[in-house]
Amino acid sequence: MFIDYAKIIIASGKGGNGAITFRREKYIANGGPDGGDGGRGGSIFFQVDLGLNTLIDFKYKKKYIAKDGQAGSGNRCNGKKGEDLYIKVPQGTIIRDEKTGKVIADLSEKDQVECILKGGKGGKGNVHFATATRQVPNFAETGEPGIEKTVILELKLIADVGLLGFPNVGKSTLLSRMTTATPKIANYHFTTIEPNLGVVKLDNGESFVLADIPGLIEGASEGVGLGLKFLRHVERTRILLHVIDVAGTEDRDPVKDFETINNELKNYSDKLSNKLQIVAANKIDVLQNNDNFTRLEKAVKEKGYEIYKISAVTGEGLNELFNRIAEILKTIPKIELEEVDKTVYYTLEEEEGWTVRKEGNIFIVEGKDVENIMRKINFSDYESLAYFHLMLKKIGVDGELKKQGIKEGDVVKIFDWEFEYEE
Numbered sequence: 001m002f003i004d005y006a007k008i009i010i011a012s013g014k015g016g017n018g019a020i021t022f023r024r025e026k027y028i029a030n031g032g033p034d035g036g037d038g039g040r041g042g043s044i045f046f047q048v049d050l051g052l053n054t055l056i057d058f059k060y061k062k063k064y065i066a067k068d069g070q071a072g073s074g075n076r077c078n079g080k081k082g083e084d085l086y087i088k089v090p091q092g093t094i095i096r097d098e099k100t101g102k103v104i105a106d107l108s109e110k111d112q113v114e115c116i117l118k119g120g121k122g123g124k125g126n127v128h129f130a131t132a133t134r135q136v137p138n139f140a141e142t143g144e145p146g147i148e149k150t151v152i153l154e155l156k157l158i159a160d161v162g163l164l165g166f167p168n169v170g171k172s173t174l175l176s177r178m179t180t181a182t183p184k185i186a187n188y189h190f191t192t193i194e195p196n197l198g199v200v201k202l203d204n205g206e207s208f209v210l211a212d213i214p215g216l217i218e219g220a221s222e223g224v225g226l227g228l229k230f231l232r233h234v235e236r237t238r239i240l241l242h243v244i245d246v247a248g249t250e251d252r253d254p255v256k257d258f259e260t261i262n263n264e265l266k267n268y269s270d271k272l273s274n275k276l277q278i279v280a281a282n283k284i285d286v287l288q289n290n291d292n293f294t295r296l297e298k299a300v301k302e303k304g305y306e307i308y309k310i311s312a313v314t315g316e317g318l319n320e321l322f323n324r325i326a327e328i329l330k331t332i333p334k335i336e337l338e339e340v341d342k343t344v345y346y347t348l349e350e351e352e353g354w355t356v357r358k359e360g361n362i363f364i365v366e367g368k369d370v371e372n373i374m375r376k377i378n379f380s381d382y383e384s385l386a387y388f389h390l391m392l393k394k395i396g397v398d399g400e401l402k403k404q405g406i407k408e409g410d411v412v413k414i415f416d417w418e419f420e421y422e423e
Contacts, residue, residue, distance in 0.1 A: 004054070005153070006055045006058035007062075007098060007152055007153075008063065010148070011148040012042060012066050013041025013082035013083075014041045014145050014146045015068075015121045016038025016039045016069035016072060016143045017142045018037050018123035018140035018143075019036050019074060019140060021073065021074035021126070022035075033126040033129070034076050035074065036075070037123065038143045040081050041069045041119030042066030043118045043119045044066055046088075046105060046113070046114050047086050048090070049089065054155070064085055065085070066084060067083040068082050068146070078125075091109075092107070093154070094153070097150075097151060104151070116151070120146045120147075123143045134387070137383060138378050139376055139381060142375040160209045160329055163175065164277070165242060166252070166257055166261070169245040170243055175212040179200055198211075200322055200326075202326055203319075211237065239329065240275050240276065241280055242278065244281055244282060244296065246296055247292065254292050254296045277303075278305060281296060281309050283313075285313055306324070308321040354395065356397065356400045363410060364412075370392070370397065376391075379417070406421055
């Protein structure tokens with residue numbers, strides 16, 4: 001079974017909490033803070049595995065979670081880092097954010113590894129918050145949470161040449177004759193319902209990858225039949241080999257077929273429709289007259305394409321066609337279909353900062369920077385609260401509150417906590 005699309009949930013690990021501990025040793029009076037830091041949570045990595053050629057594993061397992069970091073402990077002992085999770089995917093896998101559709105990784109290189117979600121940072125232990133005036137800090141940081149994302153995995157075939165053509169025009173026969181691939185071949189429509197890859201090896205030692213992809217029909221760019229699946233696959237190819245039944249064995253008009261498929265390519269994307277195309281006029285072994293070829297040749301050359309007469313059954317014209325393709329491939333660099341956004345999701349970095357807004361008589365403070373400060377606070381401890389107010393002032397929240405007209409006694413709300421403002 002060939003699976004080229006999957007939706008999964010991934011989650012990085014939570015950072016471990018910092019410890020609130022104090023030295024308690026014999027003969028040492030008034031031991032100071034010695035709480036260790038929490039360990040960082042495990043990160044999520046995606047790794048190319050050349051042994052895989054389908055996304056079928058993701059059909060059965062939908063959620064992948066990295067390990068949490070361990071909490072710190074006394075005697076300045078730091079917690080253990082959470083174990084990273086490596087998710088193996090086939091070469092040519094695209095990872096998208098399900099919410100935005102944004103490409104966050106393109107795993108097209110051999111042995112490529114990408115970090116998609118970083119684990120939450122471990123919280124600092126109370127040993128970090130001791131000062132000359134705050135000698136007994138009864139607070140520490142909690143670990144940052146991991147991030148959970150729903151992502152789309154999409155497998156795009158990596159082939160040099162993609163076969164275009166309506167069903168039953170001879171693409172599978174052509175692939176089986178020129179490569180070691182063994183696609184199913186029969187005289188009925190939609191024989192190919194999943195991609196087949198084969199390596200064409202020429203007499204001069206050159207080779208390239210040829211892909212026979214599910215047949216294209218009118219309306220494919222709007223999702224009819226296997227159209228969108230087909231079009232996603234041909235995007236990565238460097239040359240399009242358009243196979244047409246020039247003999248019209250099923251009462252088809254080869255010129256109309258040529259124009260219909262090119263219209264579908266154009267409707268899908270300009271980049272795809274502008275890709276170099278070579279036309280193979282197939283089934284010349286059963287061609288009754290030359291009128292069909294003459295008309296097709298005229299239409300093809302008007303588009304600026306080359307056309308070759310071939311018979312996938314007898315092998316006539318195949319050497320000339322594929323030698324020409326190999327020659328052209330030397331001039332076309334391997335380029336990506338789309339410019340990949342290298343942004344990846346790192347814990348908390350998406351929503352850093354803070355905002356202040358007023359609703360009625362309440363000033364509401366929000367944002368990850370403020371949330372991070374609150375994680376360090378023990379609200380039952382005076383020194384911890386003093387530290388909290390100092391940090392709000394340091395990052396500019398206090399100044400913004402004054403700018404928006406706050407007065408002594410007004411209410412400030414930070415997440416679920418409400419405070420009475422004091423100068």
